[in-house]
Amino acid sequence: MAPNAAAGADTFPKLLVRNARVFGARPAMRHKDLGIWQTWTWAEVLDIVRAYAVGLHRLGLKRGETIAIVGANRPKLYWSVMAAQMLGAIPVPVYADAVADELAYVLAHADVRFAAVEDQEQVDKILSVAERVPTLQVMLYDEKRGLRDYDHSRLHPMEDVIDEGRSALASDPSERAWIDDQIESGKGSEPSIILYTSGTTGASKGVVLTNERSIKAAADTVTFDKLTENDVALAYLPLAWVGDHYLNYAQGLVAGFCMACPESADTAMQDLREIGPTFYFAPPRTLELLLTRVMIRMEDAGFIKRWLFHYFIGVARRYGERILNGESVPLMGRLLYSIGSLLVYGPLKNVLGFSRVRVAYTAGEAIGPDLFNFYRSIGLNLKQLYGQTEAFLYVTAQPDGEIYSDTVGPACPNVDIRIAENGEVQFKSPGMFTGYFKDEDKTEEVMTPDGYVKTGDAGFFDEKTGHLKIIDRAKDVGRLKDGTLFPPKYIENKLKFYPNIREAVALGDQRDFVAVMLNIDLTAVGSWAERNNVVYGSYQELAGHPLVYDMIEKHVAEVNKSLSAEGVMAGAQIKRFLILHKELDADDGELTRTQKVRRGFIAERYAPLIQALYDGSKEADISTQVTFEDGRKGVISARVKIRDMKTEPVAVAMGKAA
Amino acid sequence: MRAPSGPDVAVGDVLLAVENVSLSFGGVKAVNDVSFDIRKGEIRAIIGPNGAGKTSMLNIINGFYQPQQGRITFKGEVRSKMRPHEAATGGIARTFQNVALFRGMTALDNIMAGRTLKMRRNFFWQILRYGPAMHEEVAHRRRAEEIIDFLKIQEIRRVPVGRLPYGLQKRVELGRALAMEPELLLLDEPMAGMNLEEKEDMSRFVLDANDYYGTTIALIEHDMGVVMDLSDRVVVLDHGIKIADGAPAEVKSNQAVIDAYLGVAH
Numbered sequence: 063m064a065p066n067a068a069a070g071a072d073t074f075p076k077l078l079v080r081n082a083r084v085f086g087a088r089p090a091m092r093h094k095d096l097g098i099w100q101t102w103t104w105a106e107v108l109d110i111v112r113a114y115a116v117g118l119h120r121l122g123l124k125r126g127e128t129i130a131i132v133g134a135n136r137p138k139l140y141w142s143v144m145a146a147q148m149l150g151a152i153p154v155p156v157y158a159d160a161v162a163d164e165l166a167y168v169l170a171h172a173d174v175r176f177a178a179v180e181d182q183e184q185v186d187k188i189l190s191v192a193e194r195v196p197t198l199q200v201m202l203y204d205e206k207r208g209l210r211d212y213d214h215s216r217l218h219p220m221e222d223v224i225d226e227g228r229s230a231l232a233s234d235p236s237e238r239a240w241i242d243d244q245i246e247s248g249k250g251s252e253p254s255i256i257l258y259t260s261g262t263t264g265a266s267k268g269v270v271l272t273n274e275r276s277i278k279a280a281a282d283t284v285t286f287d288k289l290t291e292n293d294v295a296l297a298y299l300p301l302a303w304v305g306d307h308y309l310n311y312a313q314g315l316v317a318g319f320c321m322a323c324p325e326s327a328d329t330a331m332q333d334l335r336e337i338g339p340t341f342y343f344a345p346p347r348t349l350e351l352l353l354t355r356v357m358i359r360m361e362d363a364g365f366i367k368r369w370l371f372h373y374f375i376g377v378a379r380r381y382g383e384r385i386l387n388g389e390s391v392p393l394m395g396r397l398l399y400s401i402g403s404l405l406v407y408g409p410l411k412n413v414l415g416f417s418r419v420r421v422a423y424t425a426g427e428a429i430g431p432d433l434f435n436f437y438r439s440i441g442l443n444l445k446q447l448y449g450q451t452e453a454f455l456y457v458t459a460q461p462d463g464e465i466y467s468d469t470v471g472p473a474c475p476n477v478d479i480r481i482a483e484n485g486e487v488q489f490k491s492p493g494m495f496t497g498y499f500k501d502e503d504k505t506e507e508v509m510t511p512d513g514y515v516k517t518g519d520a521g522f523f524d525e526k527t528g529h530l531k532i533i534d535r536a537k538d539v540g541r542l543k544d545g546t547l548f549p550p551k552y553i554e555n556k557l558k559f560y561p562n563i564r565e566a567v568a569l570g571d572q573r574d575f576v577a578v579m580l581n582i583d584l585t586a587v588g589s590w591a592e593r594n595n596v597v598y599g600s601y602q603e604l605a606g607h608p609l610v611y612d613m614i615e616k617h618v619a620e621v622n623k624s625l626s627a628e629g630v631m632a633g634a635q636i637k638r639f640l641i642l643h644k645e646l647d648a649d650d651g652e653l654t655r656t657q658k659v660r661r662g663f664i665a666e667r668y669a670p671l672i673q674a675l676y677d678g679s680k681e682a683d684i685s686t687q688v689t690f691e692d693g694r695k696g697v698i699s700a701r702v703k704i705r706d707m708k709t710e711p712v713a714v715a716m717g718k719a720a
Numbered sequence: 721m722r723a724p725s726g727p728d729v730a731v732g733d734v735l736l737a738v739e740n741v742s743l744s745f746g747g748v749k750a751v752n753d754v755s756f757d758i759r760k761g762e763i764r765a766i767i768g769p770n771g772a773g774k775t776s777m778l779n780i781i782n783g784f785y786q787p788q789q790g791r792i793t794f795k796g797e798v799r800s801k802m803r804p805h806e807a808a809t810g811g812i813a814r815t816f817q818n819v820a821l822f823r824g825m826t827a828l829d830n831i832m833a834g835r836t837l838k839m840r841r842n843f844f845w846q847i848l849r850y851g852p853a854m855h856e857e858v859a860h861r862r863r864a865e866e867i868i869d870f871l872k873i874q875e876i877r878r879v880p881v882g883r884l885p886y887g888l889q890k891r892v893e894l895g896r897a898l899a900m901e902p903e904l905l906l907l908d909e910p911m912a913g914m915n916l917e918e919k920e921d922m923s924r925f926v927l928d929a930n931d932y933y934g935t936t937i938a939l940i941e942h943d944m945g946v947v948m949d950l951s952d953r954v955v956v957l958d959h960g961i962k963i964a965d966g967a968p969a970e971v972k973s974n975q976a977v978i979d980a981y982l983g984v985a986h
Binding site: 207208210211 | 875
């Protein structure tokens with residue numbers, strides 16, 4: 063719509079007022095309640111939030127104070143955020159599934175005096191840690207159920223607070239003038255929210271974002287993706303995550319589009335279909351889950367449907383992406399694709415709730431090219447972005463028509479990116495944070511003297527496309543003896559995108575070359591074995607089968623080829639590999655419970671194999687202790703073969719970095 | 721034997737009383753001269769070892785079995801026996817030990833089925849689905865949706881119950897019983913065969929139903945922990961005879977109860 067999407071408003075409350083004026087009768091928020099979608103227009107939302115803010119003020123919430131927001135995506139919680147911002151207070155959303163301990167830490171660290179929570183579960187959780195949060199005085203709740211008998215001296219239903227504000231506004235005209243003055247006097251430079259990072263490394267940090275920076279960033283991306291008041295998004299991602307706050311809340315207010323809240327977390331997929339969003343975000347894991355579900359259901363379908371599905375998905379794979387990218391496609395291909403649209407892609411997108419999606423993003427981890435291309439081939443405009451909380455999400459994003467499965471796109475409008483000496487990505491962006499809350503030291507750690515933010519991720523710019531590629535956490539990136547960059551996870555991910563490879567461990571830091579240890583995927587390789595008459599009695603036997611080795615060797619060769627084409631990565635090609643005789647298992651301590659490889663432990667446990675990889679032996683003996691499901695322990699011994707790989711010639715002259 | 725009415729029980733009048741009730745199948749005395757009462761607003765547990773006559777007792781209360789002796793007083797009306805339709809129209813709902821739902825129908829339809837007795841319009845109006853019948857349908861649907869929300873089963877609203885896991889089926893069954901807006905809700909082993917988490921959820925729902933809808937609840941349960949946590953008063957049966965009655969803590973330390981559960985040396 064408007065070229066200047068934010069139209070001069072420098073705070074969120076001012077944006078809300080503008081939206082009520084410009085889009086007054088348009089839907090601002092929807093929520094499915096008792097099976098029916100309820101709608102609030104921008105004018106109604108402003109009305110409610112104004113009353114809510116007055117009510118909160120009467121309870122004692124003041125400018126500059128913090129208020130915790132805990133719960134699922136519900137209108138009243140979003141209104142709590144808006145009402146707090148209207149008063150100049152700072153909302154601090156916390157993950158609804160945070161355990162009491164984490165919750166206590168964040169609440170205490172943020173000095174919250176108020177907490178707006180969803181239901182009894184959250185109230186109980188906070189009460190259980192109350193003595194660790196001495197500042198907390200008032201709690202507001204949305205869902206009344208089960209809370210009737212609680213001590214209500216410091217506990218209020220949000221509904222009552224809003225009603226009280228409303229009657230105060232009705233009875234006293236000066237209240238109205240006062241709250242409007244509060245909105246007017248809000249400054250863009252004031253913090254608008256504190257988002258706590260999930261804290262995979264150490265205690266979580268409170269990222270302070272300001273009104274004007276947030277709005278500037280959101281206005282840039284709203285223009286970038288041409289979002290308007292006619293768009294619809296489903297707010298199903300955690301409220302406390304930067305993604306939800308940015309994509310739905312900030313962009314929604316800037317563009318004036320409607321944000322729909324699902325009935326419950328479990329119904330999000332059905333709600334998606336009913337709402338038919340036009341703007342959609344999903345992490346790769348969700349996309350994978352959806353695809354798996356479709357595939358399983360297709361297996362149960364009748365013969366004709368199954369044949370149609372597979373035939374037209376084949377057509378889509380050949381032509382779909384090229385059509386989406388606007389490239390030239392033979393007439394026959396176009397014809398087949400449009401028949402496929404009618405018979406397969408259209409209905410499929412409808413079932414998934416993607417019928418109206420105009421812009422879809424995925425981010426957070428590397429996405430497999432097959433998965434990515436599948437969605438694009440059926441006509442979903444899926445793109446990748448890279449960002450972090452400190453940037454208020456966006457650092458890079460792929461523009462329409464420049465989509466690659468292995469890049470995260472060029473820098474967003476007005477974002478500056480540079481690659482540091484050590485390969486770390488650093489950025490300067492309009493939406494970047496002002497600092498960590500009450501943590502000067504940490505802020506100084508991640509800010510360079512010239513105002514760039516260190517992301518902690520290592521990456522490089524792809525020469526062909528000019529897009530950024532993220533390879534790994536900077537601290538995990540090692541170097542070979544000759545100084546070549548060695549990003550283990552990047553190599554492992556490339557390998558794991560092959561369905562036959564379940565797990566991969568890349569070695570190479572401070573060594574002469576890169577070698578990998580692999581796990582085959584028993585389901586995938588097992589069904590391959592069945593089809594090819596390969597007889598095997600156990601995982602160990604299948605893993606050691608020469609034909610399996612041949613097949614895996616082909617995959618490794620392909621990975622080498624793709625590495626060789628990537629300039630800085632060319633030196634990190636795989637020289638030797640082996641297939642482990644057992645599956646890496648969390649029960650044996652080789653993986654974390656979230657299925658991440660524990661490198662240090664594996665290096666110790668498989669020391670004889672690693673030695674053999676580097677001393678040139680053709681095979682090595684290993685015996686490892688294993689823990690069975692019932693807790694008994696046993697020993698598996700095996701002789702593991704090692705294969706040498708040819709490496710591809712380095713494509714470009716600049717093979718070795720640094 | 722009259723039920724002791726301890727002063728610690730903060731509940732209302734007697735809603736239902738059984739007095740000297742006996743039931744036998746041929747030579748087997750399933751229930752033998754049992755008396756106890758259920759007061760308005762309380763959660764009353766009936767416990768006992770296998771074959772103690774607990775389910776028989778529930779079946780007598782809702783009129784499925786007719787006792788040979790004794791009196792049943794429900795809401796002040798004295799009867800020698802209850803009949804199922806009297807029980808249902810009078811406001812007694814129940815769930816079953818082994819789930820008894822319409823397996824081919826969705827969770828929503830099963831819960832709507834619980835509203836049948838509340839439907840005023842006759843069959844022909846219902847077929848018309850217009851005017852008063854439609855209006856009524858909307859009102860009932862709203863109640864059903866409130867129960868769905870209460871039991872947090874929104875995501876299975878449209879799923880045929882036969883496809884649901886056991887724990888959820890139990891929840892739908894509770895939903896159907898609650899849809900009747902009963903004054904007295906009989907739960908026959910609501911937690912049987914559930915894992916710990918499901919038990920905790922179910923306990924929450926039972927407590928909330930009692931608190932939120934003010935429903936009086938009589939439940940049979942094997943899990944002693946659950947019984948002790950949930951119920952206001954407990955009656956203990958063994959071989960059809962009442963051996964104890966009182967507050968959970970009292971009953972737990974009763975020697976006769978301990979013997980019945982653990983067995984005694986002969």
